[in-house]
Amino acid sequence: MIKINKTSKIVLGYITAALSCAAFSATVTPSSLSIAAGSSQTVQISNISGSVSVKSSKSGIVTVKMMNSTTYQVNGMKSGSMVLEFKDKKSTAKVYITVTADTAATLNGRLLASNCFQCHGTNGTGGFDKLTGKSTSEIYGDLKEFASGKEDPDGIMAAHAMGFSDEQLKSIASYFSSIR
């Protein structure tokens, strides 16, 4: 939990929302975050008075998306440290953020997974089936069905999946499940 600083200048990156009034100073949980680039985490804001604006101390390190009136998603863009300030009518709550480089696990599957991009879009965002937003086991399970010849054995996805080792299919699944 964070105590409040009274004033703060607002420079850039506003997200505003009408919020219900509360009698206490705004707080944000957690008060510090470490995020891998390419990943995201949410923060909760409570005890808000009036509308809230969000300010970044440095641009380019994260982007912030309001999910609902009390939940914000922080997306790590590139490595670096910065402070996010949530300011309401009376107070300011800070979150100290460190964005680290992509995890080795994520990078490990990326080049392999990029074999899928030609038909499923850059980073699997769609063309043929969208590959993001699924768990590792879900994607791996689908790929194994094709690779083993159980699912549509004469189809083009079977033809592709059959060419990869089990370990490679796991790595591909792990990569797509990590994309936010």
Next chain:
Amino acid sequence: MKRRQFIQTATGTGIAFGSTLLPFSARAAANYNVIVVGGGMAGATAAKYLKLWSKGTISVALIEKDANYVSNIMSNEVLTGKRPSVTSLSYSYATLASKYGVNRIQGTVTEIDAINKTVTYASSSGNFVLTYDRLVLAPGLDFDLMPGMSSMSQYDTQVPHAWKAGAQTTLLRQQLMTMPDYQNVVITIPLAPYRCPPGPYERACVIADWLKAKKPNSRVIVLDENSTIQAQAGNFQNAFNGAYGYRVDYRPGCQITNLQLVPGANTVTFTQNGNTYNVTAAVLNPIPPQRAPALLVNSGLVNGKFAPVNLLSYESTLKPSIHVIGDACVSGMPKAGHIGNQEAKTCANAIINALKGNQYALEETSPVLNSACFTPLTSTKATWLSAVYQYSNGVMIPSTQNGFKQPRAALAASTGNYSDMQKWFTTLMGDTFA
């Protein structure tokens, strides 16, 4: 660590020499971490992924002489009017610049100095020299003259090969449209390796299917210098034999010995099984033998007809810090756009790793490349060919994982495959240019 230190040292030396040796009159040499030469499937993908995967920390210039890229993929459909024109296959470099920060330069590279790590290019505003840490060449191919021809310009005005989509595609289309009935369309195929193994057979099918409706007493004759069909042999042989309502006169193992160019009545002389034949072609489409462009030969990057590379990084085995991707390199895999796209990603990953360490990319010790390739056999039905290649001891070999053989092809042409083909093409071009 050792590898990175070596690269930094080499880079420093290159720039110092470059500055010293540049003539005073040369304009200030801009430096890029990576210069990509050639904006086709491989080059555009390399430029995009160097920026995307390095999160913009690598400076990238893309030098291409043409204003736009015209896709070879799907260009056979322009020949029959299924697609309205080559304009519908045109892709600009605007998104690579605006979305990814690629510095797009329109110009023709005239010289590569591998020792001083400079590239000289000519553009409408003069000659310029740029320095690089890494150079990526994706230059496509040069075409040979066929026997009996006297000038490359004959391909532009009389017998278009149309094996690089553009004005020649339009000319070949016009020749087909204006050809009277009761004529021959002759396509010649060079010995492999050439660009797009199924492409010539696809072209024969698409034209034969169109003739069936428009000029039913004309026929397509294919003179193949190879002894067998080079891709999807079963599907093409079925098509040639009449499975889709047209026939193609397919002749393997031919050697073309002379082309006599006469508008509307060309003569092709060829030998097959020791006999010599002449055939008259109202429309003649000679697909010439192909090789890495002269720029690469002059730069000492070519051994035989193509550029040998290390398949982990696509770095030349003949000159350090120069990478060759796409149709001009020796990869052991088909020379095709989808493959070029993935070679580019493998190359970009390796360059980022070399220049930046594993913060942005990991060294890949066993890359996999896959290829998907859809092929229209009629105006409504298509097949596909898929192959997965695994790296093994310095070469890319068709995968034998799971006990299944590669490559694999569709069982037959279908309308479902035809609609998948459109989606594949759109998404592939998006992954490359957008």
